[in-house]
Amino acid sequence: MVPWLGEEEARAAADAVLSGWVAQGPRVADFERAFAERVGAEHGIAVSSCTTALHLALIALDLGPGDEVVVPSLSFIATANAVLYTGARPVFADVEEATGNLTPQTVDAVRTPRTKAVLAVHQGGVPADVHALRAACADWGTALVEDAACGIGATVGGKSVGQGALIAAWSFHPRKVITTGEGGMVTTDDAARAERLRRLREHGMSVSAAQRHASSRPVAESYLEVGYNYRMTDIQAAVGLVQLGRLDAVVARRRALAARYARLLAPIPGLRPVRDPAHGEGNFQSYWVLLAEDFPVGRDALLEALADAGISARRGIMAAHLEPAYAGHTAAPLPVTERISRNSLILPLFHTMTHAQQDRVAAVLHAQAGG
Numbered sequence: 001m002v003p004w005l006g007e008e009e010a011r012a013a014a015d016a017v018l019s020g021w022v023a024q025g026p027r028v029a030d031f032e033r034a035f036a037e038r039v040g041a042e043h044g045i046a047v048s049s050c051t052t053a054l055h056l057a058l059i060a061l062d063l064g065p066g067d068e069v070v071v072p073s074l075s076f077i078a079t080a081n082a083v084l085y086t087g088a089r090p091v092f093a094d095v096e097e098a099t100g101n102l103t104p105q106t107v108d109a110v111r112t113p114r115t116k117a118v119l120a121v122h123q124g125g126v127p128a129d130v131h132a133l134r135a136a137c138a139d140w141g142t143a144l145v146e147d148a149a150c151g152i153g154a155t156v157g158g159k160s161v162g163q164g165a166l167i168a169a170w171s172f173h174p175r176k177v178i179t180t181g182e183g184g185m186v187t188t189d190d191a192a193r194a195e196r197l198r199r200l201r202e203h204g205m206s207v208s209a210a211q212r213h214a215s216s217r218p219v220a221e222s223y224l225e226v227g228y229n230y231r232m233t234d235i236q237a238a239v240g241l242v243q244l245g246r247l248d249a250v251v252a253r254r255r256a257l258a259a260r261y262a263r264l265l266a267p268i269p270g271l272r273p274v275r276d277p278a279h280g281e282g283n284f285q286s287y288w289v290l291l292a293e294d295f296p297v298g299r300d301a302l303l304e305a306l307a308d309a310g311i312s313a314r315r316g317i318m319a320a321h322l323e324p325a326y327a328g329h330t331a332a333p334l335p336v337t338e339r340i341s342r343n344s345l346i347l348p349l350f351h352t353m354t355h356a357q358q359d360r361v362a363a364v365l366h367a368q369a370g371g
């Protein structure tokens with residue numbers, strides 16, 4: 001991944017610095033409005049990362065000790081960690097092989113009477129089937145939280161990921177499609193919940209620092225509950241506003257490069273590239289390919305061969321339940337998760353990638369496959 005940043009972002013950051021207001025302020029408020037509008041949500045609450053966004057989203061649903069939250073193990077580890085931060089227990093569910101995402105069936109297999117929420121991920125930018133998941137969660141009486149860290153620019157049924165979500169969490173890490181360096185957002189349509197989220201990210205304060213600054217009279221704040229310092233800075237938001245303006249171009253370019261990869265790799269037997277599901281379109285944030293068990297070379301050997309050719313690729317999406325941090329945490333068998341995690345790799349894909357660079361990647365894969 002190479003983030004697509006330029007002069008405009010540099011100028012926007014410099015303007016924020018020169019304005020004298022660098023902490024959470026007017027640029028954060030503008031970024032929240034613009035982002036929420038872009039994804040079709042009523043409210044956006046900017047925070048320091050998607051990890052902190054997930055933490056606050058789960059607190060805002062009053063989850064805590066004794067509660068269970070169903071999560072995919074096949075995700076960046078922050079998804080499961082956010083549940084543990086609240087004292088609730090993450091319960092790992094398997095994923096479907098085509099998308100790497102939870103489905104109502106995989107959730108149903110591990111659900112218990114203590115399941116209070118499902119935390120679904122739009123993994124690698126492939127949208128989860130939220131219509132099916134929302135309907136199932138409504139039947140079960142459980143909340144559905146969306147980890148949309150990778151989801152910006154992806155769509156379900158022609159509408160942005162996150163639209164209609166009870167609560168969704170987003171990331172602006174440079175590994176994602178648009179970036180603020182570090183940064184995150186929570187979106188929701190619920191005004192009361194949005195107000196609580198704004199408070200929680202700022203120490204539980206009843207009045208924000210920006211509001212006090214804007215008042216000509218002294219305003220005394222009080223602390224309504226134990227909160228956190230999870231704020232985004234105005235410097236980051238200034239960069240985010242410019243990046244948001246680039247989103248359509250970024251997604252169009254990534255989709256075009258993904259389609260080209262699919263054509264180049266189609267002749268390789270036993271190698272299946274990620275593709276759009278029937279219910280939506282992805283942003284191809286992570287262009288992962290799945291190797292058949294009988295592929296001529298193993299995944300790690302393939303990564304080595306790519307590295308030998310000067311190409312930086314990565315192992316596929318991790319499985320949290322296999323990490324030392326989750327040793328001793330019991331989980332149901334997760335065969336699809338383990339197969340994807342063991343046999344997949346993520347190929348280079350970035351906005352400024354050339355066709356020649358892409359051809360080089362494909363040539364190594366063809367050579368290794370014996371073609």
Ligand SMILES: *Cc1c(COP(=O)(O)O)cnc(C)c1O
Nearest residue numbers: 049050051076078149171172173
């Ligand atoms: C990147 C990622 C996160 C964490 O995002 P940060 O902004 O780095 O905290 C959480 N969940 C998923 C699925 C991710 O890909």
